[in-house]
Amino acid sequence: MKIGELAKRSGCSVQTIRYYEKEGLISAQSRTEGNFRLYDKQTLEKLLFIRHCRSLGLTLKEIKQLILLQSTPESDCEEVNDIINTHLHLVESSIEELKKLHNDLSALRHRCTTPKTVGQCGILERLVENTSSKSGSKVLSMS
Numbered sequence: 001m002k003i004g005e006l007a008k009r010s011g012c013s014v015q016t017i018r019y020y021e022k023e024g025l026i027s028a029q030s031r032t033e034g035n036f037r038l039y040d041k042q043t044l045e046k047l048l049f050i051r052h053c054r055s056l057g058l059t060l061k062e063i064k065q066l067i068l069l070q071s072t073p074e075s076d077c078e079e080v081n082d083i084i085n086t087h088l089h090l091v092e093s094s095i096e097e098l099k100k101l102h103n104d105l106s107a108l109r110h111r112c113t114t115p116k117t118v119g120q121c122g123i124l125e126r127l128v129e130n131t132s133s134k135s136g137s138k139v140l141s142m143s
Contacts, residue, residue, distance in 0.1 A: 002032075006039045010047040017047065023060055025050055025067065058087055 007014045020026050021037075026046050028037035046067065053063045062083050069079055111122030118124065 001039050001044070003028075003037050003039065006044060006047065009044055010051065012047060012051065020047070020050060020060075023064070025060065025064060056087075057091065058083075062087060 001009070003014050003017055006012075007017055010017070012020075017026070021028065026039075026043050029040045029043065030038045032038060049067070049070075050063055053066065058066070065083055066080065069075060069077075108123050108126055111126050116122075
């Protein structure tokens with residue numbers, strides 16, 4: 001199949017397919033006389049695998065490692081577990097950072113719960129205070 005059909009069947013853009021090919025994740029099986037890339041069913045399956053991995057937030061480097069490991073099915077799966085465990089720890093760290101961000105934003109939001117003017121806005125006031133305390137000078141004037 002040509003790249004356009006592969007794009008349609010995989011849900012990836014032609015540009016993404018070319019990028020994955022450039023990065024060595026997939027490859028065209030052959031080319032036509034007109035120099036069009038031709039892909040087979042295994043490439044489609046690999047592309048769907050890549051999309052699934054990307055939907056889980058795995059990096060292209062991690063996916064490349066998984067594809068390499070997949071090509072040696074008799075190998076121990078400890079390396080696969082290591083890749084997933086490392087990624088899982090990163091996700092857990094991100095969740096903690098997002099929880100902190102959520103709490104910080106919620107605290108800011110609670111500083112301005114009634115209609116006021118911008119000059120009286122508790123959110124802006126707190127943002128200016130934090131900026132001032134870090135820089136040592138007042139960056140914005142609330143007057």
